[in-house]
Amino acid sequence: MTSITHHIPDQLLLDYASGRMTEAFALVVAAHVSLCDDCRARLSAHEMTGGAVLEAHDSAPLSDRLRHSVLSQLDDAVDDAPVYQRSSIFPAPVMEALKGRPPKWKPLGRGVRQSILKHGKSGSVRLLYIPPGLDMPDHSHGGLELTLVLQGAFSDEGGRFGVGDVEVADHEVEHKPVAAKGEACICLAATDAALKFNAFIPKLFQPIFRI
Amino acid sequence: MLAVRDKRDKRAFAALFDHFGPRLKGVAMRSGLSSGQAEDMVQDVMLSLWRKAHLFDPTRAQVSSWLYQIARNRQIDILRKENRPMPEALKAESEVTEESTSEALGLEQEVGALKAALAKLKPAQREMVEKAYLGELSHTDIEAETGLPLGTIKSRIRLGLEKLRHELDGIRKP
Numbered sequence: 001m002t003s004i005t006h007h008i009p010d011q012l013l014l015d016y017a018s019g020r021m022t023e024a025f026a027l028v029v030a031a032h033v034s035l036c037d038d039c040r041a042r043l044s045a046h047e048m049t050g051g052a053v054l055e056a057h058d059s060a061p062l063s064d065r066l067r068h069s070v071l072s073q074l075d076d077a078v079d080d081a082p083v084y085q086r087s088s089i090f091p092a093p094v095m096e097a098l099k100g101r102p103p104k105w106k107p108l109g110r111g112v113r114q115s116i117l118k119h120g121k122s123g124s125v126r127l128l129y130i131p132p133g134l135d136m137p138d139h140s141h142g143g144l145e146l147t148l149v150l151q152g153a154f155s156d157e158g159g160r161f162g163v164g165d166v167e168v169a170d171h172e173v174e175h176k177p178v179a180a181k182g183e184a185c186i187c188l189a190a191t192d193a194a195l196k197f198n199a200f201i202p203k204l205f206q207p208i209f210r211i
Numbered sequence: 212m213l214a215v216r217d218k219r220d221k222r223a224f225a226a227l228f229d230h231f232g233p234r235l236k237g238v239a240m241r242s243g244l245s246s247g248q249a250e251d252m253v254q255d256v257m258l259s260l261w262r263k264a265h266l267f268d269p270t271r272a273q274v275s276s277w278l279y280q281i282a283r284n285r286q287i288d289i290l291r292k293e294n295r296p297m298p299e300a301l302k303a304e305s306e307v308t309e310e311s312t313s314e315a316l317g318l319e320q321e322v323g324a325l326k327a328a329l330a331k332l333k334p335a336q337r338e339m340v341e342k343a344y345l346g347e348l349s350h351t352d353i354e355a356e357t358g359l360p361l362g363t364i365k366s367r368i369r370l371g372l373e374k375l376r377h378e379l380d381g382i383r384k385p
Contacts, residue, residue, distance in 0.1 A: 011351050018346040019283040019295065027296040034299035037376065041369035043298075044271060045361045049353070050344040051275030052326045054282070057341070059233035060240050066250050070228060070257050074221055078262060083300075092299040122293075 004036050006158075006165035012146075013039065017046040024123035024190040027093055028146040028166065031188055034091035035164040089150045089163075094127075094188060103127050110134060117188075125190040130154065130179040143192040145169045152185035154178060212274045213307070216264040228257050231278055238345060242286060252289065256281045266300055269315035270371045273322055283346070301375065314371055321364045328359050 008016075008029055015021040016029045033040045084095040094117075103115035111131035118125050130136060132152065146168055153162040156177040161167050169175055179185040214223035232253050239249035259281050260274075267277060287295050329340065336357050343350040354361045 010354075011349060014343060014353065015349055017280075017283070018344050019287045020346045020349060023293045023295065030296040030298045037369060037372040040298065041365045041372060042361075044276070044368045045365040046344075047276040047280055048273060048322050048325060048364055049329075049340070049359060049361060050279035050283070051273050051277070052322065052329050053341055053344045054231070054234055054238060054279045055275045055326070056329060057234050057241075058237045060236040060246070060249065062232050062236060062253065063250060066232070066254060067225075067228065070254050071221065071225060073258060074224065074261055086299060093296040096296065 003162060004038070004164040006161055006167060007036065008032055008039050008166055009168060010042065012168070013043050014046050017043060017050055022122040022192070023120070024118055024125035024192070025144070025146055027097055027117070027125050028148050028188055028190045030093040031091045031150075032148050032164070032166050034086070034093060089186060091150075094150075097125070105129060112136070123190060123192040125188065128185075128187045128189055130177075130185040130187070132179055132184055133181045135176065135178040143170065145175075145189065145191045147190075148188045150186045150188060152183040153180035154185050154187070155180065212264070212267060213269065215261065216267050217307075219264075224257075224261055227260070227274060231275070232257060235278065235282055238282065239286065241345065242290065244286075244289065248289065252282070252285050255285050259285075268301070270311055270318060271301070271368055273319070279344075286346075301372075302379075314367075318364070318367055318371075321360070321367055324360055325364065328357075332357055332359075 012021070012025070012029065016026055021029065033043055082100070084092050084100055086092050087095050087100075090098065097117040105113035105115050105127075107113055111134065113129040115127040115129075116124065117127065127150075130152075136154075146166060147161070148166045149161050149163050151163060153160060154177040155161070156167075156175060158167055158169070160180075212223075212227065214220035215227065235253045235256055236246075236249045239252045240246065244252065256278060260278060267274075284295050284297075287293050329337065332340065339348070339350065340353060340357060340359070342348045343353060350356075353359060
């Protein structure tokens, strides 16, 4: 928990807190925050501000029926949703996306494997397994890419990324990651669906990435 | 909130409902929900507060920040049919000690300062903060532009987390 040097930029933490961020990226943020107390504290500060905004917000009167309905349900038994725990290298939100099962790896060639967790029109998120020492072919992507290291390490133009580190790359970044020697590198990587922008994504990241 | 958590006090819960319910509805309607949908959301959020109260830790959260989170989750679910992955929950310190009480009090004071700063913002800045936190616009640096004291709150929570990790380590390595 001490060696994380690449964090989630503040704007992305705020986009997560406010709910603007799509599910694929939000999974990477939730997984990083699970590993990084510094980002957890920054996120909490944003949530406090969100709470203050809520408290200062204009009210809308509630119907009498609602109060009665809520108070009468307090003693109802509820089925708890399953709570997933961290398992080996995978933080709880990743285990949740895996529904508690080990990843289903599919080969991509040269020993690289992937396991897609979510794929939709607003983006996709996957686990990547890269054998030690392998250089990944330069990959291009349409918009933003967030990569969180869960095991091993990789290096590229942005520096060295070890367990818990997040790389934030946009389409302007030349991206030629090389996995460190030793242990295989396992990452959680989210991208917005390339070439299939809905209006939401470019608007979301325009201020920082000038798409 | 501690009465709700520790004593399952329904009257205390009703007071939280009366205070926050109408505000939650106001925020929900602002995002385009009908009055009926907004009330369904208020119901889900407030019941969730009651059912998850055991996870509440006043040294790291406030009732309002907790409700904010839960409400954002519900709203994403209703408006976008998406789930929002949440970070691993940390164990709440259930024992109320003198130290944890003073930590919680310290955080409350900092949040008080934040609320005061929010209330003093010029209307345009305040609107920007509202829009950013209610997901209507993306923003780069709220703290630098508005002077809201987010850094002090972050530092306090950070210290609390360090202490918690320290205690957990102590339990793991007897």
